[in-house]
Amino acid sequence: MVSRGALKLSEFCSIPPEKLPNGWQILGDVIIVKVDEEYKREVGEALLKMYPKVKTVLRYLGLEGDMRIPKVEVIAGSGETETIVRENGCLYMLDASKIMFSKGNIEERRRMSKVGNGEEIVDMFAGVGHLSIPIAVHSSPKKIVAIEINPIAYRYLRKNIELNKIKCMEAILGDCSKVTPEGEFDRAIMGHIYLARRYISKGIRALRKGGILHYHDVARNKEEVKEIIKRACEKERRGARILEIRKIKSYAPKRYHYVVDVEVS
Numbered sequence: 394m395v396s397r398g399a400l401k402l403s404e405f406c407s408i409p410p411e412k413l414p415n416g417w418q419i420l421g422d423v424i425i426v427k428v429d430e431e432y433k434r435e436v437g438e439a440l441l442k443m444y445p446k447v448k449t450v451l452r453y454l455g456l457e458g459d460m461r462i463p464k465v466e467v468i469a470g471s472g473e474t475e476t477i478v479r480e481n482g483c484l485y486m487l488d489a490s491k492i493m494f495s496k497g498n499i500e501e502r503r504r505m506s507k508v509g510n511g512e513e514i515v516d517m518f519a520g521v522g523h524l525s526i527p528i529a530v531h532s533s534p535k536k537i538v539a540i541e542i543n544p545i546a547y548r549y550l551r552k553n554i555e556l557n558k559i560k561c562m563e564a565i566l567g568d569c570s571k572v573t574p575e576g577e578f579d580r581a582i583m584g585h586i587y588l589a590r591r592y593i594s595k596g597i598r599a600l601r602k603g604g605i606l607h608y609h610d611v612a613r614n615k616e617e618v619k620e621i622i623k624r625a626c627e628k629e630r631r632g633a634r635i636l637e638i639r640k641i642k643s644y645a646p647k648r649y650h651y652v653v654d655v656e657v658s
């Protein structure tokens with residue numbers, strides 16, 4: 394089926410709507426689109442016409458490695474890729490050619506803006522602050538420690554703390570498996586779907602008794618994620634009470650991105 398987006402885009406180029414992408418991601422004044430090599434130039438130019446305020450169109454080619462660095466190619470516009478995303482009252486400066494910012498996680502970022510009053514929180518895979526800046530902006534945490542291993546993302550994380558005028562947040566450049574303090578937090582966020590499983594023990598150890606872990610993972614079903622958490626808590630000799638499991642998005646055939654909120658006693 395041809396989407397409304399493709400139909401609209403077909404007004405700006407001569408490619409038949411069924412050959413056009415159904416959607417694209419708008420990050421500030423940069424667009425990221427999945428498009429075939431054959432049509433990339435024309436689609437890029439058509440998107441620039443459709444969105445006159447956009448300065449660059451990037452072709453999305455995937456994400457690379459544990460740092461989740463996007464592989465992209467400039468297909469239209471000036472080629473400038475630093476931009477500011479405005480979402481839910483928060484500002485995120487980032488370079489769209491070097492940093493991922495998943496639109497699919499928007500509901501989770503909104504949800505996270507309602508937790509954490511008076512708490513000490515650690516964001517173990519902070520990126521540019523996707524999940525912790527909303528907490529700092531909309532709630533009143535006592536302290537947030539945001540850990541990021543990629544120096545480029547870390548630079549934007551610091552910039553975003555400043556841009557959002559946040560006082561309670563400290564950014565650390567480092568590997569969360571080595572630098573996360575133990576037993577100091579009321580809440581730990583593990584927002585990396587590939588590494589959370591490997592490092593879950595670090596998230597559990599970061600928590601005080603009764604602390605909450607937000608654990609992200611890709612699994613076939615809820616039972617599979619519940620089992621991982623149960624086993625990891627048993628190994629650490631900690632109790633686990635699952636508070637909520639939410640499906641964030643479909644990830645691959647029969648595989649879903651879940652986030653689990655678990656109280657660790």
Ligand SMILES: C[S@@+](CC[C@H](N)C(=O)[O-])C[C@H]1O[C@@H](n2cnc3c(N)ncnc32)[C@H](O)[C@@H]1O
Binds near residue numbers: 541543546588
């Ligand atoms: C997937 S991104 C952030 C996603 C974000 N939480 C969201 O919801 O869109 C994960 C981040 O974790 C960082 N990262 C990867 N390994 C890490 C580690 N061992 N310690 C700290 N940060 C790490 C990556 O560089 C990347 O910026």
